[in-house]
Amino acid sequence: MAKKPRIKVREQAPEERIKNFNEVPFGYNEAEAVEEALRCLQCKNPVCIKGCPVNINIKEFIRQIGAKDFKGAIKTIKNDNSLPAVCGRVCPQEEQCELQCVMLKTGQVINIGGLERFAADWEAQNTVFEAEPVKPVLAGDGSRIKVAIAGSGPAGLTAAGELAKMGYLPVVFEALHVTGGVLVYGIPEFRLPKKIVEREVEYLKSIGAEVKTDILVGKSYTVEDLFEMGYKAIFIGVGAGTPTFLGIPGENLIGVYSANEFLTRINLLKAYKFPEYDTPVNTGRRVAVIGAGNVAMDAARIARRMKGVDEVTIVYRRSEAEMPARKEEIHRAHEEGIIFSLLTAPVEILGDENGRVKGMKCIKMELGEPDESGRRCPVAVEGSEFVIEADTVIPALGTKANKLMTEDVKGLKLSGRGYIEINPATGETSIPGVYAGGDIATGSATVIAAMGAGKIAAKAIDKYIKGSLNLEF
Amino acid sequence: MYKITLKKELTKDIKLFGVEAPHITHNAKAGNFIVVMPDEKGERIPLTIYDWDREKGIVYMVFQEVGLSTVKLGRLNEGGSIYSISGPFGRHFHVENYGTAAVIGGGVGVPAVFPIARALKQAGNKVNSIIGFRQKDMIILGEEMKSASDSLVTATNDGSYGVKGFVTDALKQMIESGDRPDIVVAVGPVIMMKAVSDLTKNYGIKTIVSLNALMMDATGMCGGCRVNIGGTTKFSCVDGPDFDGHLVDFDGLMSRLTSFKEHETEAMHKCRLDTEEKNG
Ligand SMILES: Cc1cc2nc3c(=O)[nH]c(=O)nc-3n(C[C@H](O)[C@H](O)[C@H](O)COP(=O)(O)OP(=O)(O)OC[C@H]3O[C@@H](n4cnc5c(N)ncnc54)[C@H](O)[C@@H]3O)c2cc1C
Ligand SMILES: Cc1cc2nc3c(=O)[nH]c(=O)nc-3n(C[C@H](O)[C@H](O)[C@H](O)COP(=O)(O)OP(=O)(O)OC[C@H]3O[C@@H](n4cnc5c(N)ncnc54)[C@H](O)[C@@H]3O)c2cc1C
Ligand code: SF4
Ligand code: SF4
Ligand code: FES
Numbered sequence: 216m217a218k219k220p221r222i223k224v225r226e227q228a229p230e231e232r233i234k235n236f237n238e239v240p241f242g243y244n245e246a247e248a249v250e251e252a253l254r255c256l257q258c259k260n261p262v263c264i265k266g267c268p269v270n271i272n273i274k275e276f277i278r279q280i281g282a283k284d285f286k287g288a289i290k291t292i293k294n295d296n297s298l299p300a301v302c303g304r305v306c307p308q309e310e311q312c313e314l315q316c317v318m319l320k321t322g323q324v325i326n327i328g329g330l331e332r333f334a335a336d337w338e339a340q341n342t343v344f345e346a347e348p349v350k351p352v353l354a355g356d357g358s359r360i361k362v363a364i365a366g367s368g369p370a371g372l373t374a375a376g377e378l379a380k381m382g383y384l385p386v387v388f389e390a391l392h393v394t395g396g397v398l399v400y401g402i403p404e405f406r407l408p409k410k411i412v413e414r415e416v417e418y419l420k421s422i423g424a425e426v427k428t429d430i431l432v433g434k435s436y437t438v439e440d441l442f443e444m445g446y447k448a449i450f451i452g453v454g455a456g457t458p459t460f461l462g463i464p465g466e467n468l469i470g471v472y473s474a475n476e477f478l479t480r481i482n483l484l485k486a487y488k489f490p491e492y493d494t495p496v497n498t499g500r501r502v503a504v505i506g507a508g509n510v511a512m513d514a515a516r517i518a519r520r521m522k523g524v525d526e527v528t529i530v531y532r533r534s535e536a537e538m539p540a541r542k543e544e545i546h547r548a549h550e551e552g553i554i555f556s557l558l559t560a561p562v563e564i565l566g567d568e569n570g571r572v573k574g575m576k577c578i579k580m581e582l583g584e585p586d587e588s589g590r591r592c593p594v595a596v597e598g599s600e601f602v603i604e605a606d607t608v609i610p611a612l613g614t615k616a617n618k619l620m621t622e623d624v625k626g627l628k629l630s631g632r633g634y635i636e637i638n639p640a641t642g643e644t645s646i647p648g649v650y651a652g653g654d655i656a657t658g659s660a661t662v663i664a665a666m667g668a669g670k671i672a673a674k675a676i677d678k679y680i681k682g683s684l685n686l687e688f
Numbered sequence: 689m690y691k692i693t694l695k696k697e698l699t700k701d702i703k704l705f706g707v708e709a710p711h712i713t714h715n716a717k718a719g720n721f722i723v724v725m726p727d728e729k730g731e732r733i734p735l736t737i738y739d740w741d742r743e744k745g746i747v748y749m750v751f752q753e754v755g756l757s758t759v760k761l762g763r764l765n766e767g768g769s770i771y772s773i774s775g776p777f778g779r780h781f782h783v784e785n786y787g788t789a790a791v792i793g794g795g796v797g798v799p800a801v802f803p804i805a806r807a808l809k810q811a812g813n814k815v816n817s818i819i820g821f822r823q824k825d826m827i828i829l830g831e832e833m834k835s836a837s838d839s840l841v842t843a844t845n846d847g848s849y850g851v852k853g854f855v856t857d858a859l860k861q862m863i864e865s866g867d868r869p870d871i872v873v874a875v876g877p878v879i880m881m882k883a884v885s886d887l888t889k890n891y892g893i894k895t896i897v898s899l900n901a902l903m904m905d906a907t908g909m910c911g912g913c914r915v916n917i918g919g920t921t922k923f924s925c926v927d928g929p930d931f932d933g934h935l936v937d938f939d940g941l942m943s944r945l946t947s948f949k950e951h952e953t954e955a956m957h958k959c960r961l962d963t964e965e966k967n968g
Binding site for chain 1: 711712714715725729730731732756757760771772773774775776777904905907908909910911912914915916921923926940943944946
């Protein structure tokens with residue numbers, strides 16, 4: 216077979232896209248998708264599948280796209296992944312499915328994520344949701360057996376989807392006024408349009424799940440309350456998300472936002488549409504983002520798109536090679552004109568007489584000898600302090616376990632760092648009938664890992680309910 | 689959408705709402721708060737739970753119209769509905785028999801201390817309350833506070849009703865007259881809570897204040913509500929809103945409360961325009 220290069224995904228030009236919040240890549244059209252699919256070698260031993268945390272039959276769905284059987288392709292994908300439009304966009308494919316693909320060696324790896332996205336988008340445009348009839352799992356009084364799901368992030372939504380398909384009545388409780396978790400409040404519109412998440416939630420409802428917003432499990436209703444209300448099992452997927460600060464002077468000045476706050480104001484409460492929407496965000500002209508993970512890239516690229524902002528700097532204490540963000544995102548950030556101040560550590564955030572940020576004092580770092588883990592530790596260069604002028608400073612330093620719900624649940628075993636301890640093979644917690652998964656069990660991870668956890672727990676919940684109720688099927 | 693079952697004007701710009709929200713009343717306790725969004729495009733604003741009827745599933749809130757969102761809320765009518773109400777948030781007030789409690793409310797802090805006074809009284813405390821307002825026509829919930837307390841002093845800054853002066857004057861008099869409280873609870877403007885805490889510090893009386901930091905999600909996810917308590921950063925929504933008044937960095941809190949001043953004016957301007965359009 217002739218070695219054709221990977222078919223490029225068309226995308227918005229950098230100078231255009233920094234003026235809007237529209238999605239950056241346009242995605243493949245039919246002809247492009249078919250051409251890309253035909254590059255797949257249809258390996259006897261499709262190693263790509265092992266790289267996917269939910270083991271989508273990648274070989275088969277790509278073959279179907281190549282044969283223009285798009286409906287078949289989406290069906291194949293949905294056997295294992297209920298949110299393909301999301302995963303095709305936000306999975307770190309280069310560390311998962313695409314890392315395993317035999318074509319990697321040629322430098323022209325198959326665009327598995329791009330093809331998955333194509334199939335999902337094709338479905339959205341060409342077919343209406345077809346809910347396959349399921350046999351309901353009924354309680355003694357003839358009603359469907361209820362399972363409570365706390366949190367509507369990818370873990371909770373997946374657990375709900377799986378349980379609905381098994382015939383249960385999953386009820387998703389979400390603390391915020393909208394569903395989707397990080398998919399709506401964290402990941403920016405230009406990487407994952409919110410329409411897509413809404414569509415997935417509508418689909419869940421169409422197959423029999425219920426969604427209730429504004430409800431905090433643990434406070435509105437405790438775990439005991441839910442059991443009393445007739446729920447036979449509970450899945451906790453409340454995410455990790457409490458932000459970390461640096462602990463340097465000036466962090467409480469006006470104009471210092473955690474990445475979570477900055478992203479939420481803009482993604483969830485639509486501050487970029489202020490004053491049409493009521494929630495404001497002050498960005499000023501110059502924005503400094505501390506950190507170089509994916510969240511830092513998202514915050515920087517969002518800031519770049521805000522009206523009035525003309526300078527966005529990423530401040531990171533190590534060098535480019537150590538940046539934890541996806542290469543693709545770093546590349547896009549470069550294209551969008553974001554400045555990278557590497558080997559730079561913040562020392563103090565500086566304020567004016569009104570308590571507003573005016574800059575950040577930093578110190579230059581150099582990489583020292585590698586430590587036991589082989590990572591070279593940054594050490595401060597004495598006397599190298601300098602000031603980066605900024606009107607907004609956004610620490611994007613990762614998150615810790617949020618104790619909002621977990622601390623109120625009697626008997627729930629937590630790890631030393633405050634995450635819920637589970638049996639990873641089942642999602643079981645220390646309380647019978649209570650399961651957990653996603654970021655609240657693992658710490659910040661990925662969308663697909665959270666979905667995998669939701670799926671595992673759904674299976675275990677099914678087994679638990681049928682076992683404990685002695686149901687016959 | 690949550691149905692408004694009751695709307696009452698307590699003063700020109702302070703309103704009491706009763707809203708059907710059984711998910712709030714199920715576990716509501718004194719000191720908890722809720723987050724309200726008047727409509728889909730609105731801000732998420734925190735309001736204290738003033739009272740609740742668990743049987744009917746109705747939660748009561750009292751708010752002052754100070755800016756866009758509270759004005760929008762105030763325009764809604766009985767029979768209408770509110771887009772979003774979530775909660776109950778925050779740690780509830782720790783009720784026990786302390787002995788004598790001085791419960792102090794300033795302005796719209798009064799609805800926040802009312803359920804606390806009531807719970808303290810039920811727990812066997814002697815409750816001496818002080819409520820303060822700028823002037824007579826701004827007084828709210830006097831009768832309710834009276835019923836929840838063993839004694840009640842009403843102070844107005846201009847002396848147009850009750851005793852003249854600030855709540856701190858009345859508190860000082862209470863302490864010095866020999867009825868020394870074992871605990872002081874104070875909710876109101878930051879400046880008032882600061883003054884109360886400064887005063888009680890001198891006397892070594894434990895003092896609890898409820899901080900009204902700017903909030904958004906109220907789930908501990910954004911950190912926007914962070915306050916400095918005794919040198920460490922705490923999130924008022926999940927760690928509070930009640931804190932030891934002697935440890936709070938009130939100046940830092942006051943500064944952060946001015947975060948969105950200019951934007952608020954812009955939003956209000958637009959809101960006024962809307963009203964004029966509607967009315968004209
Ligand atoms: C800015 C950002 C960008 C990211 N980008 C990517 C990416 O490109 N690719 C990728 O794979 N991963 C990415 N991630 C990580 C990924 O989003 C998370 O790992 C994933 O969302 C975790 O899913 P979850 O279901 O465990 O929790 P979450 O998505 O955090 O959802 C939890 C939900 O539970 C709700 N909740 C909390 N407490 C309660 C309660 N007591 N009762 C009811 N509801 C409650 C929360 O409001 C929230 O909606 C990113 C994360 C962030 C923050
Ligand atoms: C835990 C908590 C409980 C609260 N309980 C009540 C209550 O029971 N009744 C009530 O009337 N208000 C209460 N508040 C304050 C209320 O949330 C604010 O008044 C409201 O958010 C203002 O919104 P707005 O859009 O109308 O005004 P904005 O336009 O946002 O603000 C108008 C003016 O009010 C100031 N302001 C804004 N937010 C606050 C705040 N949180 N505290 C003090 N000043 C503020 C602004 O600086 C500005 O000067 C509470 C706040 C918290 C954090
Ligand atoms: S779900 Fe993610 S890892 Fe699996 S095939 Fe799709 S893009 Fe790859
Ligand atoms: S490993 Fe790569 S080439 Fe082989 S089947 Fe999978 S996607 Fe196709
Ligand atoms: S309001 Fe967001 S963490 Fe408290």
